[in-house]
Amino acid sequence: xKYSGFKVIKEALTGHKGWKPVWRTPKPKNEYDVIIVGxxxxxxxxxxxxxxxxxxxxxxxxxxxWIGSGNVGRNTTIVRSNYLLPGxxxxxxxxxxxxxxxxxxxxxxxxVSQRGILNLFHNDAGRDAYARRGNSMMLAGADAxxxxxxxxxxxxxxxxxxxxxxxIKGGLLQPRGGTVRHDAVAWGYARGADxxxxxxxxxxxxxxMNIENGICxxxxxxxxxxxxxxxxxxxxxxxSRVMSMAGMRLPIESHVLQAFVxxxxxxxxxxxxxxxxxHFYVSxxxxxxxxxxxxxxxxxxxxxxxxxxxxxDVCEGGMALMPMIGRARLLRMWGGVMxxxxxxxxxxxxxxxxxxxxxxGWCYGGFKATxxxxxxxxxxxxKDEPHPVATEYRLDRFRRGAMLDEKGVxxxxxxx
Amino acid sequence: xxxxxxxxxPRDAAEFVxxxxxxxxxRPNWQADDAAELFHEYLYLRDNPAGQHRELWYxxxxxxxxxxxxxNTLTHEISNVEFARDVALAERPKK
Numbered sequence: 001x002k003y004s005g006f007k008v009i010k011e012a013l014t015g016h017k018g019w020k021p022v023w024r025t026p027k028p029k030n031e032y033d034v035i036i037v038g039x040x041x042x043x044x045x046x047x048x049x050x051x052x053x054x055x056x057x058x059x060x061x062x063x064x065x066w067i068g069s070g071n072v073g074r075n076t077t078i079v080r081s082n083y084l085l086p087g088x089x090x091x092x093x094x095x096x097x098x099x100x101x102x103x104x105x106x107x108x109x110x111x112v113s114q115r116g117i118l119n120l121f122h123n124d125a126g127r128d129a130y131a132r133r134g135n136s137m138m139l140a141g142a143d144a145x146x147x148x149x150x151x152x153x154x155x156x157x158x159x160x161x162x163x164x165x166x167x168i169k170g171g172l173l174q175p176r177g178g179t180v181r182h183d184a185v186a187w188g189y190a191r192g193a194d195x196x197x198x199x200x201x202x203x204x205x206x207x208x209m210n211i212e213n214g215i216c217x218x219x220x221x222x223x224x225x226x227x228x229x230x231x232x233x234x235x236x237x238x239x240s241r242v243m244s245m246a247g248m249r250l251p252i253e254s255h256v257l258q259a260f261v262x263x264x265x266x267x268x269x270x271x272x273x274x275x276x277x278x279h280f281y282v283s284x285x286x287x288x289x290x291x292x293x294x295x296x297x298x299x300x301x302x303x304x305x306x307x308x309x310x311x312x313d314v315c316e317g318g319m320a321l322m323p324m325i326g327r328a329r330l331l332r333m334w335g336g337v338m339x340x341x342x343x344x345x346x347x348x349x350x351x352x353x354x355x356x357x358x359x360x361g362w363c364y365g366g367f368k369a370t371x372x373x374x375x376x377x378x379x380x381x382x383k384d385e386p387h388p389v390a391t392e393y394r395l396d397r398f399r400r401g402a403m404l405d406e407k408g409v410x411x412x413x414x415x416x
Numbered sequence: 417x418x419x420x421x422x423x424x425x426p427r428d429a430a431e432f433v434x435x436x437x438x439x440x441x442x443r444p445n446w447q448a449d450d451a452a453e454l455f456h457e458y459l460y461l462r463d464n465p466a467g468q469h470r471e472l473w474y475x476x477x478x479x480x481x482x483x484x485x486x487x488n489t490l491t492h493e494i495s496n497v498e499f500a501r502d503v504a505l506a507e508r509p510k511k
Contacts, residue, residue: 244463249463251460253436300437307429399456411459414436
């Protein structure tokens, strides 16, 4: 479907009755070259880039619910590439560059808004750590600006600079970071993949893996057996459940992360701000609501809801950073299930089973990685070798002692 | 969530620190020939089930006891709470 200003005006005058579904509802074929399990942001991006960049179009995306019903529809929409480690930062910067050109690439309005992300520090040690991180970012070609207190005050006068316990001393700004309309990312990729011949099959749950002599030949689904040359699992949040069908145990625990939206307010926050003395991050949506979140709840769960102690903890972080938030009413809150990996970093890798591939372990950083995750997974599926920026995301890195532990907290998933 | 402590009765889960799958109380034999592989599995790999899950909770803001809580990861319903010490002693091979 073509979109244009003329079409919008015409539809506005005729009751919006002329809009058509932007992807088909096909029945599954008996066999595909590639089956992607999971129709979330990453799965749809994988299908899109496989079709567009790598010339493989005989693909099915199997989704047990409706596409985009998982974490791509449940996050706080932040995109950034402010990582530290050489195994991570080039990957996230690759993702950032894809975000910058995404709307032109798939010709769909994803409301990519590079409004900047600011990580605050509150003491000398925090400044040192962020100076180092900024240098690491620039080495990978990303942008980073270290601001002093005055610099932060000019951008965000509403923050509590003179807080007795955690005064704001400055911050690390990534001007190219920002927010993206998350649902539109899933829809844009779905539309682009569908128009290139990819079958997006919703309400089709994978119930088993067909593995013979160490080779994966397809999957059992609620809509029957589907054969495939390659099966690509991409179901972050449920990775352990799906991969257990192939007899695999993963270095992953499932945890819930909660997110919150306040009532609509007048413009107060031009970009994304994170508190440096606790876990709290906030931005303002185009509708005016403050979108914020904090730590995961910290226990294994597959329920897409959390508990109240973390709500209190997140709101305390908000009050410490910007006391005016206490006057805003909370409108909505929700939870999403995260693949928390043992070092806080993801996986894009082949498995020991021929024809079975795995993408997961995104912790609570999956959304910003969507384009690069899709591209690198497509690269792996098409060429059977990892993309140059995703060579460290191997399943065996713990056995080799090659962890990618940004925080340096060890094998404690609830601390990442 | 409310954890029904065997001695102290119902306590808010916020008093506890979550310490992961209860299988972590069974450390592998460090003298085994395949000890490196066993410790890799012990430290990094998890069953991560959807449903009943036996897990360790440490009562840091209370009596510092370690508990094994059986909880449903789909509903957060807690069906059993026991002292990790009692479980470990019961599972210890008899001399």
